[in-house]
Amino acid sequence: MTLLEKRTKINTNSELFTEELANSSHELNFAAQKILNQERLSYEEGCKLIRTQEIFALGHLANYVRERKAYELAIKKGFDISTAQKRMKQVWWNTNLHLNPTNICIGSCDFCSFARKPNQEGAYTMSIPEAIDRVVLARAEGATEVHIVGGLNPKCLIEYYGDLIKAIKQEVPDIHVKAFTAVEIDFFQQFARNNNGQKLTYEEIFDALIAAGLDSMPGGGAEIFSRQVRDEMCPDKIDASLWVQIHQIAHSKGLKTNATMLAGIGEEPEERVEHLDILRKAQDESLAKFNSGFQTFIPLSCHYEGNDLLERGVKPLTGFDQLKNIAVSRIMLDNFDNIKAYWIQLGEKMAQIALSFGANDLDGTVKAERITFAAGARKRSLAENTLIDLIEGASLEAIERDTIYNPIELSKHKIANANN
Numbered sequence: 001m002t003l004l005e006k007r008t009k010i011n012t013n014s015e016l017f018t019e020e021l022a023n024s025s026h027e028l029n030f031a032a033q034k035i036l037n038q039e040r041l042s043y044e045e046g047c048k049l050i051r052t053q054e055i056f057a058l059g060h061l062a063n064y065v066r067e068r069k070a071y072e073l074a075i076k077k078g079f080d081i082s083t084a085q086k087r088m089k090q091v092w093w094n095t096n097l098h099l100n101p102t103n104i105c106i107g108s109c110d111f112c113s114f115a116r117k118p119n120q121e122g123a124y125t126m127s128i129p130e131a132i133d134r135v136v137l138a139r140a141e142g143a144t145e146v147h148i149v150g151g152l153n154p155k156c157l158i159e160y161y162g163d164l165i166k167a168i169k170q171e172v173p174d175i176h177v178k179a180f181t182a183v184e185i186d187f188f189q190q191f192a193r194n195n196n197g198q199k200l201t202y203e204e205i206f207d208a209l210i211a212a213g214l215d216s217m218p219g220g221g222a223e224i225f226s227r228q229v230r231d232e233m234c235p236d237k238i239d240a241s242l243w244v245q246i247h248q249i250a251h252s253k254g255l256k257t258n259a260t261m262l263a264g265i266g267e268e269p270e271e272r273v274e275h276l277d278i279l280r281k282a283q284d285e286s287l288a289k290f291n292s293g294f295q296t297f298i299p300l301s302c303h304y305e306g307n308d309l310l311e312r313g314v315k316p317l318t319g320f321d322q323l324k325n326i327a328v329s330r331i332m333l334d335n336f337d338n339i340k341a342y343w344i345q346l347g348e349k350m351a352q353i354a355l356s357f358g359a360n361d362l363d364g365t366v367k368a369e370r371i372t373f374a375a376g377a378r379k380r381s382l383a384e385n386t387l388i389d390l391i392e393g394a395s396l397e398a399i400e401r402d403t404i405y406n407p408i409e410l411s412k413h414k415i416a417n418a419n420n
């Protein structure tokens with residue numbers, strides 16, 4: 001019996017389409033055959049996918065991978081077949097707050113419109129009480145997660161952030177703290193000393209932050225891993241191998257993390273596939289060694305207000321590029337459970353379409369995002385109902401989740417309101 005014959009049928013239109021494609025002479029038949037046989041696509045095959053203009057075929061393939069992944073994950077978790085079939089139609093969203101405590105940054109990433117030098121107009125650093133007020137307000141509005149990232153500010157190091165997280169947990173004990181890119185962790189490590197004046201290791205940095213209340217890590221700072229693009233756009237930033245190493249230390253401590261890719265910063269499409277390949281290998285290692293790993297991959301699109309990338313000849317992503325990034329990541333990252341269509345970056349309408357191209361998560365309400373907003377994003381917050389309407393408008397079912405992908409039937413805030 002071949003693998004193809006052994007495969008459990010999920011009986012969706014995307015599966016039917018994939019089977020037809022596999023048996024045709026279409027240019028993507030190789031991908032359909034491998035997907036049906038549950039074989040991993042190679043880097044070279046990923047490059048063919050990222051260059052194709054067969055956008056509908058690519059979307060069907062990615063949608064089939066999304067459906068089958070949801071089905072298999074549900075079965076693996078012990079749910080019955082009818083629940084697994086339901087999961088194929090579900091898209092995650094959450095109620096979250098983005099907290100960017102400081103925009104002062106010693107970094108110099110050419111694509112960044114958020115960072116300010118200390119005395120520059122618009123530079124800010126939140127006091128801890130000010131940050132706490134925002135978290136408390138967001139909690140009252142139902143937020144289950146606070147997502148904290150900021151600039152590389154020598155006045156906001158592990159002491160400031162340790163105090164901030166402790167204060168958050170004191171005021172709102174059950175909120176999930178997802179915080180710090182690998183770039184920030186590396187920055188903290190450069191300055192952190194123990195009582196004997198010795199430099200702390202990355203492990204010790206994580207131990208201190210976890211003791212303060214850190215629950216998971218977001219996926220920023222990855223940008224594009226290609227050395228050439230990094231040298232051009234963000235030469236001071238940690239390289240791919242250190243970025244991966246820091247995430248794997250987090251995984252070894254039991255933390256879940258995410259991974260991003262910032263496209264539209266002058267990279268070739270093949271460099272995006274190389275980025276995916278690095279993440280796939282890292283995830284293989286983490287899953288084999290630790291009981292943790294990456295939860296979600298988030299393909300981001302650069303925005304250009306406040307930077308000079310367009311004047312320098314960088315080509316912005318097209319709608320095709322954005323959808324291909326979603327679809328190819330869904331197909332290539334066979335060891336990632338979730339692909340996020342981050343509506344702030346894609347715009348609401350494109351994010352909704354991305355749900356038919358392999359994405360299974362729309363991110364959340366966000367409330368007060370500043371980083372992409374500084375570069376020209378039009379909105380920094382979405383109402384819960386708008387998120388739900390976007391998902392239902394794509395003929396899918398909206399499921400609110402917590403940060404680690406447990407469904408929330410009714411958030412505590414809503415329960416409190418319902419009881420009043």
Ligand code: SF4
Binds near residue numbers: 107
């Ligand atoms: S992307 Fe991050 S590290 Fe780079 S300049 Fe902006 S805030 Fe600083």
